[in-house]
Amino acid sequence: MYKKEKLHFWSPLSCTTATQCRLKFVNFDALENQSFHETAGLSKKHLVVRRGTPFTVTLQFCSRSFNPHRDSLVLEVWLGNRSERIPVQFSDKRSDTHSWSAKISPDGVHPQSVSVHICSPANSSVALYHLQLHIETNQGRRSYAVGGFVLLCNPWLKDDPVYMPLDAQLQEYIKSDYGLLYMGTYQNISSRPWSFGQYEPGVLEACLKLLEVSPQHLKDKDKDYIRRADPAYLSRVICAMVNCNDDLGILAGKWQGSYEDGVKPTDWSGSADILHRWASSNCRPVRYGQCWVFASVLCTVMRVLGIPSRVVTVFNAAHDCDGNVEINEYYSSTGKKLNLSKDSIWNFHVWVECWMRRADLGVGFDGWQVVDPTPQEKSAGVFCCGPCPVVAVRRRYIRAPYDTPFVYASVDADIVTLILQEGQVVGRKLDTEAVGKLIYTKSIDSDAPENLTGVYKSTKKRKQPAVVMKYQMMPGVGNTPSPPGEIPPGLEVSLSIDGQPSLGENISLCVTVTNQSSSPRLLMEHLNAQLKEFNSNPERSFWKAQKEVRIQPGEALTLHETIPSSEYESVLAGDDIVNVAVVIKDVKTKETVLDAQEFSISSPQITIEIEGGDVIQMKKEHTVQVSFTNTLAKTLTGAVLTVEGSGLLPGKQEASLVNLQPDKKIEKTVTIEATSAGTKLLMATFSHSSSPGVVSRSFCKVSVKAA
Incomplete structure (x- = not known):
């Protein structure tokens, strides 16, 4: 019966004076192997190598020298309860990357030792393997448990489905332990660094533990081990395990209320601390995460496992709960945003892209795949999302697995804004441009952002003009009324923020009203400012203003408004987000139009x-x-x-x-x-x-x- 042993790079074994060839110790050549396999620094406990590329193990014997005419060497690789025997052959030919092989080159034989080059298939499963050596002679067989090694995906190898051709990409998306997260609003983007920490002690072991406690592994270990060869499967398992909603996952999410029983999401700056806490607490969830924390931890795990990954931010990301690719937003006639819809627009949302070939879909869907661990909607009964091909989102192939409709809505849904007064819809605005306004990731070898918006969104999207309605009854909260009679707008309004608002300074607003009719008009201007969380509708108002405005036919009138710092200093802190809206209403015709902006407050450095x-x-x-x-x-x-x-x-x-x-x-x-x-x-x-x-x-x- 095979007995697993803790790995030692040099494994001393007993010797006797018998005439049989006996194994004395094994040198796993850790420094040389890990340098060759681009895994240096990932672990001090295990030999870490990449699938499809040979690594070298030196066997030293005692009692008598190894004699290839009398002694046969057989390696046996174990993964769970499954094993594969690999006869050690004499050859200097290149290894076949489709099957296990073990070879001794002519210059690898010495009086008391031999160097064996072991190569795994390019589609091997990612896991901790254990190795046995059998020395077989005419007199019998002696077996040794010689240790173990960790096998990872190999993006340097063409035969591996995660192969990435450019060295600069590999340095950025596999080896780099540093990243930038983009946050805030699309008009005021802030960046914060993140330490992925894949070289911190214990991080690789935590990633392996994550696989070992997944529901898939606990249910059927052998099946899970087999399926771990597929990066799409791996990414889906890890995605679900980064949140703790369905399993023994890493992070508990929280978006409001007190964080006193954990760590506030904004206080994290790296993945290693989170992974260490989870692994050392017997898989208790770490409190707390939000989207950028979930995504950054997922990126760390995927890079450790050898799957090229990067963190991506979508500004104005839609959370489409009903799947109609339309987000309804409601405002009062005085400009207050109302929390009446389950749908929402997140000022920013962070997910991960992983690079892989999609053998299940075909070459047209290879490349970057969206994997989103933030628990928003269930996928096949589990809180995970992806892998979804980015090319499928751009081409609107919404049937491509996994979760393409949800990802597509996140970057390209329409926004329907409704103005309500006493239960009636008095104004309606359709915006086909706002969702997915910008999509950013860190550039290769630079702290500048790379704009991915055109990669996700086609420029051929049909655009529709905004329309205004009069007194259409709202049939139900959350439903957009179907207007039987739309009228051309006589008024236009736009709202902008002057400069970048800074904490302690007044906030300057600019409202432009255009009268497209041939008559002078008496208007009522309403302004409203609310504090909001980045991922939800705003709650309370902290500033309001209103006044009458007269405008001449064809005139474009510019109005300057100011929110004094005294009005918000007890409400806002640095990086807080504000929703400010203006509603213009014709006193006589009741025509009502609206514009809104969201911005963040910068803080002193x-x-x-x-x-x-x-x-x-x-x-x-x-x-x-x-x-x-x-x-x-x-x-x-x-x-x-x-x-x-x-x-x-x-x-x-x-x-x-x-x-x-x-x-x-x-x-x-x-x-x-x-x-x-x-x-x-x-x-x-x-x-x-x-x-x-x-x-x-x-x-x-x-x-x-x-x-």
Whole structure:
């Protein structure tokens, strides 16, 4: 019976003086193999190699030398309860990537040792394998459990379905442990760095554990092991396991309320800490995640497993609950956005693209695939989404698996905006442009964004003009009325934000009203501003204004409005999102038109300065100076400056002041020391007791070089 053993790169075994050839120890040549397989740094516990590419194991014997005329070597590879015998042959020919092989080259035989080149099929399953050696002679057979190795996908190999041809792509989408997430609104895009952390100790082991506790594995281990050869299957399993809604998954999601029993989603800056917490807690879900956290952790796991992946942000992403590719939005006649629809527009939504050939669909659907782990809608009864071919979204092949209709609606649904007054629809606007306004990912070898909008959206989409209706009864909440008689609009209105609103400053609005009729008109202007979460409709209003306006025939009138900082300073914090709407109503004809904008408030910056620059040596101390200057016009009470950095600092370090006067500074000096090479992140946050949340957050990318 085969007995699994913990891997040692050199596995000492017993020797006797018998005449049989006996195995003394095995050298897994970890450094050389992992360098050749582009897996260096992924694990200190296991040999990590890629499928379809040979790796070398050196067998050293005792008692007597290995004699190829008397001794036959057979390797047996075990995966769960299944095994495959691989006779070791003498050959210097290239290995066949479609079957297991084990070869000894002529120069690999020495008096007391032989070097065996082992090659797995290019379609092998991703898993931890165990290896047995059988030495067979005329006198019998001796068997040894010699250790194990982890087999990953191989995007460097043409025969592998995750093959990626360009080295720059492989560096960015497999090997890079650093990324950028794009957030905010499409008019004010902010970026924040993320440490994928695939080289942090224990991360690879956590990813393997994730596969071992999946429902598919727990239900049928052998079937799961076989199916793990397919990257589409792997991505679907991992996607469901990143959220904990149906299984022993990694993250619990939360979008409102208190986060005191966990970590606020905005406080995460890397995947390693999340994966460590999950693995060390016996698979209890880590609290809490939101879309960018789910996506970033998924990207880490996929890169570890060898599937090229990148994080993608869709600005103005539609969440289409009823599948009609239409999002209804409701406003009151005074400009307040109403929470009457299950559908919603997220200011931004983050998912992952994974690169693979789709053998189940054909070559036309190869390439980037959307995989979305944020638990929004169920797919085949489970909270996961994808893999959905991006090309299918662009070409509207909505029957292509998986979840193409949902992804298509996310980037290309129509928005129908209805203005309600006393239960009646008094205005209607159709927008075919707003959803999927911008789609961004980090560029290769650059912190600049790459615009993917044209990759997802065809320019041939039919455009429809906006229309205005009079007094059409709304048959039911959430349903768009079918207007029996549409009238051409006599009024047009547009709303814009002047500049980039910053915390502590007044917000300047510009309203342009155009009278397309031949008569002068008396209008009522209503303005309303509401705080909103990025993924839902706004709730409460914090500012309102109204006034009468007269406009001449054919005139385009520009109105300037201001939201004083005093009206929002107790409500808004840095990076908060505001929905502001203007409703223009003709007092006589009752014609009603609306425009709305959503924008985020920028916050004062925190300065992070590393002594000697942001490239540091591993295991060497470096001093960091962190400071925040109060640029607001008021004194901030209970000011706290916090610094943290996974792999650089133990825990959080803080500085505090009872009162931080205007134009005064709060500072904190910390000493960092990196324990491993790669890209690390320092994060600094500033808050004060009178703010509803964090006032400012800054990051610094640190490149750690091996000592």
